[in-house]
Amino acid sequence: MAHGLRPVGIGFVETAPVRLVFTHEMAAAPDAVFRALAEDVSGWPQWFSAVTSARATEGGREIRLRGGTRFQESVIAARAFEVYAYRVDVTNTPGARAWVEEWRLAPVGTGTLVRMTFALDGTGLFRAAARLARPGAGRALRTAVTALDHRLTHRSPPDPAPA
Template sequence: MARQLRSVELDFAETAPVRLVYTDVLGAPPEAVYRALATETEAWPEWFSAVTSATAVPDGRTVRLRGGSHFRETVLAAQPDVLYAYRSDETDAPGVHALLEAWRLAPSGSGTRVRWTVATDGTTLYRSVVRLARPAMGRTFRGAVRALDRRLASG
């Protein structure tokens, strides 16, 4: 059953009780990466293996993850070629009380440096599980940005 999460703002990316931060470099330019993140919502499952569906809705999107969890998200920041951030407002995932994700982009050589921050809070058990999942989430992130880079390179 879906439930409302605590409404957080962009500063939560820096103040959340649990913060996971991952970085990588893509060969694609920032504008192409930003477009894939912010405007090509329905294509996320093609490159982010944890996402099974993503649908744009007014002011955000709905996302379903592998395993079945569903999220309704609101976009908090959409700064072309620089930042795309959203918070989850509703989910059926157990234990989570607040969740925000921020994708920061910066030029890097002939490509883009991507920093993905997952900022969250929840029950003690939830926070422990998220911390333990840090390496697996890192692998998922690296796989996603590599798949995105291949997708963008193929045009």
């Protein structure tokens, strides 16, 4: 059953009771990464395997994950080539009370250092489960960012010429 979460701002990323922070370096430039995150919302399922559906809405997004988890989100920060963050407003995740996900982008040579933070609050059981999920969330995020990097830096080969 879906329920509304407490509306929090970008500052919650620094004050949340549970913060899961992951970093990964990409070959793709920050502008390309930002566009993929913020502007190509419907493209998320093509590189983030946990996402089965992503749709931009007025001021936010609707996301569906494998296993049936759903999110209605509001974008709370979108500074080109620097940060993209959204707050979960409604979810069917039991025990969640407040949730922000922030993607920070920093140039590294010609590539990008991505720092992704899950900022969470909820019941004691929710907070404990979130902490236990850290290794799996880290693997999923590394896999997704690697897939996005490949998508942004490798063009599909041309179709072979007919014989």
